[in-house]
Amino acid sequence: MLYRTSLPSPIGTLTLVASDAGLVAILWPDEAPDRVRLGDASERDDHPVLAAAAAQLSGYFAGTRTAFDLPLDPQGTPFQRDVWLALADIPFAETRSYAEIARAIGRPTATRAVGAANGRNPLSIVAPCHRVVGANGALTGFAGGLPAKRFLLDHERHISEAW
Numbered sequence: 001m002l003y004r005t006s007l008p009s010p011i012g013t014l015t016l017v018a019s020d021a022g023l024v025a026i027l028w029p030d031e032a033p034d035r036v037r038l039g040d041a042s043e044r045d046d047h048p049v050l051a052a053a054a055a056q057l058s059g060y061f062a063g064t065r066t067a068f069d070l071p072l073d074p075q076g077t078p079f080q081r082d083v084w085l086a087l088a089d090i091p092f093a094e095t096r097s098y099a100e101i102a103r104a105i106g107r108p109t110a111t112r113a114v115g116a117a118n119g120r121n122p123l124s125i126v127a128p129c130h131r132v133v134g135a136n137g138a139l140t141g142f143a144g145g146l147p148a149k150r151f152l153l154d155h156e157r158h159i160s161e162a163w
Contacts, residue, residue: 002041005050009061010155011148016057017041018049022071025122026053028144035143036122038075057125063159066092068126076120079107083117087127093160095133095153119143125152 002024007014012029017038025036044050052070059065074084082105089104090096096104102114121129124144130152134140142149 002039003044003047003050004041005043005045005047005054007054007057009057011144011151014057016050016053018047018053019073020049022073023049023053023123023126024073024075026057026124026126027122028124028148030145031143035120053126060125061155063155063162066156066159070126072123072126074122074127076117076122079110079113080117080120083114084121084123084127087118087121087129087132090128090131093153093156095131095137097135098132099135101132115140128152131156 002017002019004015004017007016014029015027015031016023017025017027025038027036049071056065056068056070060068074081076084083101086101086104098111098114098118101118102108102110105114107113118129118132119141121127124130130142130149139146139149
């Protein structure tokens, strides 16, 4: 069974989706319907995972949280889950290239596959795919749109400079 709630944020209203095991997805306001495939979810603002995710994301946007401590339950292939877990190792306010992520998971020739898995990351912000950039440092595709990616990176730089 899946549960959902909405969270207003500076980059639009996010939809949080959880199972009883953990956070399944954070969906963007104009989410492409086939990017993250989920079943039906019941509205449930009081679900403990959703409440914790909403509180931690609110802290992130307020500038008081730089890391997340949530049970996660992303649905994907073993390779995709390896990529998504590697995203969580990118330090706050830093970026990595797709090639660096490929090396980090022990698949140095899988740069394009890492890019594809990154594009299907269901846990945006918590598994920070916005911190992955092109080899030359350029911003590349992002499910929430490049303006949202720029906002998140600028937000993190501003917070880290303030500390």
